[in-house]
Amino acid sequence: MGCSNVLTGVLNFVTLVLSIPVVGVGIWLAKQHNTVCVRFLQWPIILLGVFILAVSVAGLLGAWCRVSCLLWVYLFVMFVLILLLFVFTIFAFAVTNAGAGQVLSGKGYKEYRLGDYSTWLQRKVNNPSYWETIKSCLSDGKVCNSLDAPQYSTISQFNAAPLSPIQSGCCKPPSSCGYTFINATNWQETTPPPSAFAKDPDCALWSNAPTEFCFNCTSCKAGVLQDLKQDWRKVAIANIIMLVFLIATYSIGCCAFRNNRRDGGGGFFNGGRYGKQSHKF
Known part of the structure; x- marks a missing residue:
């Protein structure tokens, strides 16, 4: 042989x-x-x-x-x-x-915008049936639960946290929305809401409900794409x-x-x- x-x-x-x-x-x-x-x-x-x-x-x-x-x-x-x-x-x-996170002054994490990624990837996450499956995965996987920890109990600790793209996009409201920190997964809307609410639709989509958070936000879609990109x-x-x-x-x-x-x-x-x-x- x-x-x-x-x-x-x-x-x-x-x-x-x-x-x-x-x-x-x-x-x-x-x-x-x-x-x-x-x-x-x-x-x-x-x-x-x-x-x-x-x-x-x-x-x-x-x-x-x-x-x-x-x-x-x-x-x-x-x-x-x-x-x-x-x-x-x-x-x-x-x-x-294409696509990269936006560095924020005084924060250990980045924030992500959906428009920075390729058109093909944007079409994928903007498909309602496809995104519903992803949201179910995020909810079932309890991706935000790890933020309920003592090391994230204050706003200064949270701002210094090296959040993953999905945690940054899906587990908190965008920083520009001006929400008040209660804890890592609980944010209170300011009254009256800042002008960012009119500019960024994500500001009105945040929910403190554990099954929702910012899962409907474009920032969450961008975080998923950044994670997918890596x-x-x-x-x-x-x-x-x-x-x-x-x-x-x-x-x-x-x-x-x-x-x-x-x-x-x-x-x-x-x-x-x-x-x-x-x-x-």
């Missing part, structure tokens, strides 16, 4: 083993959790695990058992996967290029590393496929006329 066949088989055996816990996590989520966020995640996780499992089996059998038709299918899927991953990586960098940038960098790995694996798989054809491997693409050769990469 050629070295490339051995390497292809080993790599696919590893991914096959890794796909089993991925499927297990998806099934566990389906049985243990009922929130909207987790229901949204469980099926993609299960399908991803099954897909990796199926591709790994095809690559393993194609390389070690010399089943050339399976190896051909494996290489075709790998090529499509590399192409899709490359396109997604470029897209992720493009749509997350995550997508990390994913895009991971994708570049994955692309290098996949291209190397694909190249080794091509060598294994060539060995199968020369050695008369089974399947529709055996290419037996080349005769058998051994110890080829």
